[in-house]
Amino acid sequence: MDYRAISAQGPALSQVNADALVVVLTPELIQTGDATLDRIVDETVKADDFALKAGRTLYVHRPAGLKSARLVLAVASSAQPKGVKAAVGKALNSVKELGVANAAVAVAQGLSLTDSHAQALVQAVADATYVFRHTKPSAPKPGALKKVTVLCADTELAAVKQGLTRGEALAKGVTLARELGNLPGNYCTPSHLAQEARQLARTHKHIKVEVLERPALEKLKMGSFLSVTNGSAQPPKFIVLRYQGAAASQAPLVLVGKGITFDTGGISLKPGAGMDEMKYDMGGAASVLGTFRTIAELQPKVNLIGLIPTCENMPSGTATKPGDVVTSMSGQTIEVLNTDAEGRLILCDALTYAERFKPAAVVDIATLTGACVIALGHQHSGLFSADDELAQALLTAGQEALDTAWRMPLDEEYGESLKSNFADLGNVGGREGGAITAAVFLSKFTQAYRWAHLDIAGSAWKSGAAKGGTGRPVGLLTQFILNQAVAGAGAIQPLPTKSTKTVGKVSAAARRPVAKKAVAKTARKKAVAGQA
Template sequence: MDYRSTVAEGPALSQVNADALLLVLTSDQAVTGDAVLDKLIKDAVAADDFALKAGRALYIHRPAGVKAARLVLLAAADAKPKSYKAAVVKGLAQVKELGAAHVAVASGKGLALSADHAKALALGVADATYVYRHTKPSASKAGALKKVTVVSTQADAAAVKAGLAQGQAVAEGVALGRELGNLPGNYCTPTHLGNEAKRLSREFKHIKAEVLDRRAIEKLGMGSFLSVSNGSAQPPRFIILRYQGAAASQAPVVLVGKGITFDTGGISIKPGAGMDEMKFDMGGAASVLGTFRAVAELKPKINLVGLIPTCENMPSGSSTKPGDVVTSMSGQTIEVLNTDAEGRLILCDALTYAERFKPAAVVDIATLTGACVVALGNVHSGLFSADEQLAGALLEAGQQSLDTAWRMPLDEEYGESLKSNFADLGNVGGREGGAITAAVFLSKFTKAYRWAHLDIAGSAWKSGGAKGGTGRPVGLLTQFILNQAAAGKDAIAPQLAKTAKAQGKATAGKTARKVAGKTARKAPARKAAAKA
């Protein structure tokens, strides 16, 4: 999509040159300063053809005095980016089948545009015009819409231009995530995800990609990860992505994405109904790749690492069985009570591997539990973290990007159900609080750094008539990375360092020694993993 911005105010609005003009209005000030457009609005409201209520739209064909052949009046709930985006998407639906190749979007005086408005528009347009074609030759080869121009005042022009650039980059990342999710499982294999990572590294010089095969994974001691892949003919892959936008000395943010390219449940096999949607179980991996795609375009001054453990979970004579005990890279043993709780088994080894980067923070992203879908539906991703600052930063990024998360509890008491008579811990607890116990399981492998977990089982794809990947949470993750880069190298430094700086050097040394002593007493398993 070709995104442009232009300045037009007052009488110039009705003379904007486009195939269709979408005019977004708010109830508090439904005027534009253009006499032609204002009369059309007034007449439409008087005739009850249009009302200034959220979701209302009116299509007018070849209106007198308007240069665009198609005009759509749109009512937004308010002047917020979310409402603006919803109105634009509604307007696109009005002209989608009419052959408009160039759509201009203008707004009334009550709606001053910011960078967030422009970014929201770009994401809304990309979502509304996305068509999956990879394995569907009957799909149209190209949509009619080619160009979108945002019309703003001179005062808003710079912000709109910046927002469009950012929105377009994020939209490209979201589109990559959607496309990978939508590919059938016989196309999107672990090998395909590895090849996609390599393709990104060829396209963008700031991205480096390394793809490890089974032998290399075995050498790392990732017994938990490999136990999930045992029943599949598809070889597993461990993908390591690096983006360096800051000094090598700056601690990176690490994103860890679950990459189960198809999940039958293994020996604990799932019901057949709806199992086709288990091709979306690599949504976490897709979001990491999509975020790297967006970050490579935007080039923020930050270091970023992506880790993707990817394999299939299939039943066969060589599959891991319920009751089997596996040894993770951390040295902790795990009793596999349910082979359909496989995501945490591949993530735990990747989370242990993340230690070697001495990260500023680690965020894992996974279509992890049906329990999270029951709790939150498909509106919010589930956010779990014991770190107040990190959780707050992710929640804020979600609000800014309109890719929201909701914070869930992570109390230690939930871990009681993970106790095992035959291993350090079991891979599942009871039915109650399943999303929380899954997060608590992962927390056992994250003691060395600041960590957050995003359960995207409800947000990574849609079912029903709109079945398909959403590309979430690429928007949230990219905004989080941009925010941290803007805040500078200390934005997500360890909490200890921030506390110490405030208290003074003497207190810093005392606190550091105390924490180091506690860590040393608790970390024999982590030391063994680091040596591996």
């Protein structure tokens, strides 16, 4: 898509030559300063053809006095980016099956465009034009739209251009995440995700990738992660991505994405109805890859690590059984009470692995619990963190990116239900507060650094007639990273080093088995602190 911004206001709007002119109004802001456009709005409102209510649109073909062949009036709920995004999206959906190759977008007088408006507009265009075709040749061909021009004031031009650039990079990352999520499980395997990561590194020189295979994972003693793979013929992969945009001395941010490419529930088999949607259980992994795609293009001055433990969760004669006890990389033992609570089993070893990077902060992203969907629906991702500064930074980023999260409790009392008679902890508690106890479980492996958990089970995909991946929370993660880069010295700083296992380089760490003494020492420390 070709995105542009030009200075055009008032009487100049009717002189814009485009296949379609989209004009965004609000219930309060209905004047454009162009006599022809204002006359059309006035006449259609008086004739009851057009209501100035949020969500309403009106299509006018070959409007007299306008050079544009088509006019779409769209009413936003407010002058905020969220309202403008929804209005533009609805307007474009109304003409996407027509021969509209280039569209121009203008707003009412009094609605000042910012970089955030421009970024939101690109998101609206990307959503309106996205079509999944990989496994559906009969799907509608992508629309004719190839160019979008934003019409704004001279004083807004620089900010709008900046927002369009950022929005276009973000749209590419979101689209990658959506594409990966929408691929069926027989296409999107752990090996496929590893190949996608390698392709990112080949395309973007700022990204480095390493993929750890089973022998390396065994040397690292990732017993919890490997226990989930026992029933599958697909080999597990542990993907490590690196982006270095700042000095090597700057502590990196670490993103950890759950990559279960298909989740049957294992021996604790899921019901058959709706199980096809478990191809989306790698939504966390997809969001990490999508975020790296965007960051590689924007190149902020920040260091970023991505960790993706990926495998299938399948039932077979070799699968892990309920009641089995596994030993995690941290040295803590886990009683697997339910094999369908597998996401936390692969994430906990990845969270332990993250210690070696001495991170400023670690954020894990996972389609972790159905309980989070019950709690929050599909509007917000669930955010869990005991770190107020980190939690607020993520909440703010979500609001700015229109990819919101809602903070959930993380009181240590919720961990009582994770106690086990046969291991340091069980992998599930009761039904009550299931999303919270899952987060508490993960917290047991994050004592060495600042940490937050995003449960995206309700936000990563849609069900029903609109079934498909959303690409969330690539927007939230990207905005968080950009904000940290801008903050510079005021960015989130790492905790004092607690781990004895941290090493300097990924490649060295990948080849170096963890010393048994170090594991035992870490486990003892956590036990003394009441965390084991």
